[in-house]
Amino acid sequence: xxxxxxxxxxxxxxxxxxxxxxxxxxxxxxxxxxxxxxxxxxxxxxxxxxxxxxxxxxxxxxxxxxxxxxxxxxxxxxxxxxxxxxxxxxxxxxxxxxxxxxxxxxxxxxxxxxxxxxxxxxxxxxxxxxxxxxxxxxxxxxxxxxxxxxxxxxxxxxxxxxxxxxxxxxxxxxxxxxxxxxxxxxxxxxxxxxxxxxxxxxxxxxxxxxxxxxxxxxxxxxxxxxxxxxxxxxxxxxxxxxxxxxxxxxxxxxxxxxxxxxxxxxxxxxxxxxxxxxxxxxxxxxxxxxxxxxxxxxxxxxxxxxxxxxxxxxxxxxxxxxxxxxxxxxxxxxxxxxxxxxxxxxxxxxxxxxxxxxxxxxxxxxxxxxxxxxxxxxxxxxxxxxxxxxxxxxxxxxxxxxxxxxxxxx
Amino acid sequence: xxxxxxxxxxxxxxxxxxxxxxxxxxxxxxxxxxxxxxxxxxxxxxxxxxxxxxxxxxxxxxxxxxxxxxxxxxxxxxxxxxxxxxxxxxxxxxxxxxx
Numbered sequence: 257x258x259x260x261x262x263x264x265x266x267x268x269x270x271x272x273x274x275x276x277x278x279x280x281x282x283x284x285x286x287x288x289x290x291x292x293x294x295x296x297x298x299x300x301x302x303x304x305x306x307x308x309x310x311x312x313x314x315x316x317x318x319x320x321x322x323x324x325x326x327x328x329x330x331x332x333x334x335x336x337x338x339x340x341x342x343x344x345x346x347x348x349x350x351x352x353x354x355x356x357x358x359x360x361x362x363x364x365x366x367x368x369x370x371x372x373x374x375x376x377x378x379x380x381x382x383x384x385x386x387x388x389x390x391x392x393x394x395x396x397x398x399x400x401x402x403x404x405x406x407x408x409x410x411x412x413x414x415x416x417x418x419x420x421x422x423x424x425x426x427x428x429x430x431x432x433x434x435x436x437x438x439x440x441x442x443x444x445x446x447x448x449x450x451x452x453x454x455x456x457x458x459x460x461x462x463x464x465x466x467x468x469x470x471x472x473x474x475x476x477x478x479x480x481x482x483x484x485x486x487x488x489x490x491x492x493x494x495x496x497x498x499x500x501x502x503x504x505x506x507x508x509x510x511x512x513x514x515x516x517x518x519x520x521x522x523x524x525x526x527x528x529x530x531x532x533x534x535x536x537x538x539x540x541x542x543x544x545x546x547x548x549x550x551x552x553x554x555x556x557x558x559x560x561x562x563x564x565x566x567x568x569x570x571x572x573x574x575x576x577x578x579x580x581x582x583x584x585x586x587x588x589x590x591x592x593x594x595x596x597x598x599x600x601x602x603x604x605x606x607x608x609x610x611x612x613x614x615x616x617x618x619x620x621x622x623x624x625x626x627x628x629x630x631x632x633x634x635x636x637x638x639x640x641x642x643x644x645x646x647x648x649x650x651x652x653x654x655x656x657x658x659x660x661x662x663x664x665x666x
Numbered sequence: 667x668x669x670x671x672x673x674x675x676x677x678x679x680x681x682x683x684x685x686x687x688x689x690x691x692x693x694x695x696x697x698x699x700x701x702x703x704x705x706x707x708x709x710x711x712x713x714x715x716x717x718x719x720x721x722x723x724x725x726x727x728x729x730x731x732x733x734x735x736x737x738x739x740x741x742x743x744x745x746x747x748x749x750x751x752x753x754x755x756x757x758x759x760x761x762x763x764x765x
Contacts, residue, residue, distance in 0.1 A: 322717045455713060458685070458762065460751055520751040521685065522763025588717065591683060596721040601728065607683040 260334045261589055264314025265582075266664075267342060271306025272657050276650035278302065298352035304436065304570065305345050305367070309402075311578055312444055313341075313374065315585055316395065320378070323392060323451055324385035333377045341370030357417055364413050368406045375403040390467035394447020397475060401439025408432040430485030437566070438501065439478040441574045446470055446508055448581075449531070453512065456528045456584060457519035466511040470504050477501040495546070495553040502546045505539040526617040527583030530576065530624070538573040541565075564634045572627050579623070579653075582660055583616045590663050610663050619656035626652055673698045673705065676733040680725040683718060687761050689726070693753025696744070698730075704738035705730045710749045719743070 278299065317334060321327050328334065347363025350356075378399045382392060412428050415421050450467050453459070481497035484490050512532050545565060549555045556562075587610035598604045629645030677695055678688045689695055689709070697708040707726055711719060727739045754762075 319717070322715050325715045451715075455716070456684075458712060458751070520754075520759075520762060588684070592718075592721060595683075597724060601725075602679075606681065606686050608686055 258317070258331055258334075260331060260338065261314045261318035262593075263335075263338050264310050264317060265586060265589070266661075267338075268307055268311030268314060269657055269661055271302060271310050273654055275299065275302045275307055276653050279646060279650045294352045294355040298349055301345070301352065302349055303575075306349070308441065308570070308574055308578055310341075311582065312441070313337075315448070315578075315581070316378070316399075316444075318585065318589060319448065319451070320381060320395070323395070324381065324387050326381075326385045329377050329380040329384060333373050337370045337373040337377065339370070340366050340373065344368070344370055361413055361417055364410060368410050371403060371406040375399050390464065390471050391447050391451050394443045394450070394471055397471075398440050398443035398447065401435045401443065401478065405432055405436035405440060408435065427486050427488055430490075431482045433566075434481040434485055434497075435478060437569055437574075438474075438481065441570070442474055442478070443471075445574065445577050446474060446504075449512070452581065452584075453515050453524075453528065453532075456521070456524035457516060458521035459515045459518045460520065462514045462518040466507050466514065470508045470511065473500055473504040473507065477504055490557060491553040494556050495549055498542065498546050498549070498556065502539070502542040505535075505542050509536050509539045525584060526613055526620055527580035529580075530620045531580035534573055534576045534580070534624070538568065541568050560634065560637060564631065567634060568631060572631070576620070576623065576627070579656065579660075580620065583611060586660050587611045587663050590666070594666075605666075610666050611660065615659050616656075619652065619659060622652040623649060623656060673700060673730065673733070676729050677707075677726065679729050680722065682712070682722065685712075685762065687754075687758045689722060691755040691758035691761075693755070693758070694722075694749065696747075700734060700736075703736070704740055705734055705736055707739070707741045708744055709741065710744055710747075712749055714745055 282295075317328065344363045344365070344367025348360055348367060351359030351361075351363055378396070382396050385392070408428050409432050412425060412432060415425050415428070450464070454462070477497050477500035480500060481494060484493035484497055487493075512535060516532070545556075545561070549561075587607055591605075591607045591610055595604050626645055626649035630642055630649055631645070633639070633642030633645050674690055674695065677698060678690045680689045681687065682689060682692060682694075685692065692712070694711060695707065695709045697706070699706050707730070709726070711722065716722075723741050723743060726741050730739045731737060751759075
């Protein structure tokens with residue numbers, strides 16, 4: 257097995273720990289402050305690129321040959337991608353801490369080059385395999401949106417350095433966030449879930465009709481939202497994008513129910529169960545936000561609504577889903593690497609022996625509880641509650657990920 | 667040629683590492699026979715593109731080599747007929763909490 261997924265996953269775990277250590281040092285104070293500054297950029301990029309994207313890329317390198325039943329186009333490109341992206345991201349984060357534009361610009365160029373290599377590698381792999389179904393199309397769309405997110409970020413950086421398109425900066429910023437969050441993570445999580453959930457639930461003979469519906473509607477939400485930001489129309493059009501997203505989330509959650517109805521394995525593991533629970537919670541939040549903002553669509557752009565929605569989406573749904581899946585992906589990777597060739601021989605451990613389900617269960621419950629406290633703090637705008645919730649979340653998150661990382665010692 | 671029951675018993679040593687159930691009780695083995703020069707296995711997996719494909723096939727080879735002293739082990743993974751949960755033994759269903 258290639259070491260590439262390991263490199264990304266281990267680096268992602270390091271990024272996750274770093275994010276929470278920095279959060280603890282600031283007692284989550286950065287969350288309540290203005291996010292549009294170097295400190296906010298540092299935390300946001302460490303979380304989004306250093307943790308979630310890094311681990312998601314590792315999962316893609318691991319799962320793409322399973323999904324396509326063919327190898328990736330170029331492993332060498334994958335290693336180049338890892339090197340450029342990691343070095344570029346480290347430089348960017350350092351540049352944000354020092355608020356040094358030249359560091360940010362040069363490092364962002366390296367990181368973007370890594371992303372472009374990744375996009376190219378995935379595009380050739382997918383087109384060569386020519387297996388077009390909701391899983392592969394979702395993965396292709398996710399990678400496409402990641403490239404667009406990188407390009408729009410670079411355009412913002414150029415504008416920041418040369419300052420010639422002031423009117424466009426704000427528009428690019430909105431589209432950059434919308435495509436990166438809903439496009440990249442949204443399409444990837446929904447698409448990969450169609451493959452992973454049936455495997456872990458041992459589900460058979462369920463209808464896949466809704467997978468296509470989610471694919472179309474979620475894509476429509478991403479494109480509509482990006483257009484709303486790029487054209488500066490926002491308000492009504494953004495609310496319409498949210499309406500599409502709510503519909504897609506409801507269809508997605510309903511499809512997860514269909515998969516579970518046809519299961520033949522009672523216990524898929526707590527990580528998989530919780531990925532379903534947080535998806536339901538996310539769908540409920542999107543509907544609630546849709547109803548709340550129906551009275552005035554400009555409410556969607558209120559800083560506290562943006563912060564709350566951004567945290568619920570990235571900090572809760574995306575991150576907890578990745579953490580839940582990681583409790584399956586990491587033991588699988590390590591077991592296959594270390595014990596795969598010994599399968600069938602006496603004394604070889606089972607995959608289930610690699611990681612305690614009980615620890616994962618309590619870890620996820622603790623993180624969800626701390627997350628709820630943090631969300632309540634944002635909702636009622638009380639810094640003390642945010643601080644307690646955020647601190648608890650960071651502490652239990654570090655324990656949880658240490659537990660997963662301990663698999664590498666087994 | 668007839669199914670070779672002792673070999674089927676040997677294959678019960680091969681577990682699906684994710685499910686924790688052996689491949690015979692899972693109903694993955696369609697045919698196994700010992701010929702003069704080789705052992706032939708026709709089997710499937712619970713889903714096409716199973717990430718444990720190579721691991722399970724490798725384990726089948728190893729177990730059969732150990733139990734027959736033959737080095738020519740042919741493992742053919744087929745998708746027709748498709749695996750269905752009905753192929754599982756009652757022991758496997760019980761282990762998985764089948765209902």
